[in-house]
Amino acid sequence: MRISEVSRLSGVPASTLRYYERIGLIASDRELNGYRDYDAEVIDRLALVDGAKQLDLSLPEIAELLRAVDGDTCTQVRESLRPRLAKRLSEVDDRLAILQRLRDRLLAASRRVDACPDSGDQCRTECMLMRERPCEPRPSRSGIGR
Template sequence: MLISDVVARASIPATTLRYYEDLGLITARRSPNGYRTYDESVLDRLAMIEAAKQLNLSLPETAELLLVVDSDSCTQVHEVMHPTLQQRLRDVDERLASLQRLRDRLAAATRRVAACPDSGDSCRSECALLTDQRLNCTTTSPAHEGTRTR
């Protein structure tokens, strides 16, 4: 297949194919006129690269996987990939927990801002930004010092 055939069948840009070739992820033969030619197996290889991308594997990790797939048994592929995927899963769980904490802080700040009264007086920024349980909007004018505006 010519590069245009692979591009059409795999729905990826020619520049990506060339890049993957430069990285050694795929190989192409050269015809006498210098055109890249690929055999049908390149489509399976591209599908595997795409699957690795969807798992957020880096290109070096993908290259390692492809080397193992090319030369080793399923057992060895398992031994290489299982720890990598387990670590990736732990990383995602940590990011999810961090995002949940952020979401909780945002929700609390949203509730505090919503609870602040409409007032022409100055409102302390702590109403929205700090996480103490008993933060309230208070006026800072001397006539209302120490009183709540709620």
């Protein structure tokens, strides 16, 4: 298959196919005219690359996985993949915990912003973003309340 057909069938742009070939993720033969000639198995290989990318594996990790797929048994590949997936899962759990804390802080800040009273005075945004309770109206400069 020519690169345009592989691109059409896989949904992978030709520029990406050339890059994948340069870094060794896929391979092609060259015809006498210099055109790349891919075998039909490249579609399955690209599907594996896409699946690994969706798991947020890096291209070097994917290359290592492909080397294992090419030379090891299914059991060996599984045993090689298992710790990588566990590590990625742990990293995702850590990121989710950080994002949950951020979400909680954003919700609290949003509640404080909503609770701030209308005022014609200069805004004191620190009361919205730093305090745990809604801001209190600031006494006027004359000493008389609003």
